[in-house]
Amino acid sequence: MSSPLRLIVFDCDGTLVDSQHMIVAAMNHAFDAHGLEALPREQVLSIVGLSLEEAIHALVPHVEAPVRTRITESYKGAFHELRSRKDLAEPLFPGVREALDALSARGDTVLGIATGKSQRGLRHALDLHGLRDYFVTLQTADDAPSKPHPEMLLRALRETGAELHNTILVGDTSYDMAMARAAGTHAFGVDWGYHEPHQLEAAGAHLVLSDFAGLAPAADAIWTGRADGNKAAAGGA
Template identity: 40%
Template sequence: MTLKLAIWDMDGTIVDSREVIQTAMCRAFGMCDLPEPDYEATRKVVGLGLEEAVRTLAPDYHDVPGLTEAYRQAFVARRAEETFREPLYDGAMETLERLANDNWLIAMATGKSHRGIRAIFEMHPLEQYFDTIWCADDGPGKPHPFMVEQCMGVLGCEPHQSLIIGDAIHDITMGRNAGIHTMGVSWGFGETHELEAAGAHEVHHDYASLNTGLDRFAEEILGRHGTEPAA
């Protein structure tokens, strides 16, 4: 059987986490007596490791570990509120199920912690679809290729058999750094022109289009008969 691997980002790609991330970031900055970042600033750091993200938003702040911990506390508190929602994007579950049924290998490469991923799995029955999961806890974060390389290594896939799906430029850059195909999605934190500028091989605007792209990639792998693609 020809191997084919889809590596997924989580926030902004599978789950709509825009509100909770922005709310938690604003509360964390308030707890540290810092001006609240606007959404335009926050969205550009989503996908990075948390400490790197807050350092980017507050480069002159003297206590980045303290601000990082304030964000963690604010995030957990927001999740506990009755009004909290972190929905799946329309088509996400169906696409994961279809890939599993079509014998794709499915991995996750995310800036979230393992604790954060566990919280997502408690809300949505997604864990069953993932063959391996790599998080910010495990090693170098995006855009370093570490997580992609680990996904491929664990599952025995080569770069030409693998792709990444993500909504942020950090996902695209990580995929490009690992030498794999990159699929940007425009419904999360990144904008189309940013994903294209980062080098996305393709950008999709809904799950129907993404599924078409996934099918095309699978057909191309079969057409290669397992040989390496031309440079």
């Protein structure tokens, strides 16, 4: 009898790719273009994971909708233009490629992405690092409501045919954890992203990983029933 299909869906920014410098720089440009004062770095990074429109609304809810729309377009333009700056590079987090190599080599496991990026932005990030071929499903804010709505994750399940109990969402924000919980899948947080571990736990993380080396053992513990569904050993130890 063949093993059941297992699916791991990753967030992108803050989980696979460290895009904080680009995000903050592009947001500063967009705010400046519309005469708005730049927000603190921590405040900008707190909305990473939401779709861009939802993120702008969360940052400046007092600004009229037409102006927020123009800020959104300015952010997109700034992000595109700033990609050539070496000081704003978007590197992979340590261990990403090794983890993807190991997971994709398994015959019973497929990988996907669910991100607040656009399809264009996601594909650019994946192509920049040669990661596109690792993933069989790419879910973005172009195709579904913003996190924490579960639709992106549910679309990934439909596209791959994986079952809820065999699916794990890996992300760095409370929006990711809430999305996984709403969809009914397992939720793994990571402590190297843009939300603190206590925020991830409060949003429903089954566990919080301290490095990518801990992902496969933690996933196996969930899938083989050696973890209790709420707590498991995290990290690479």
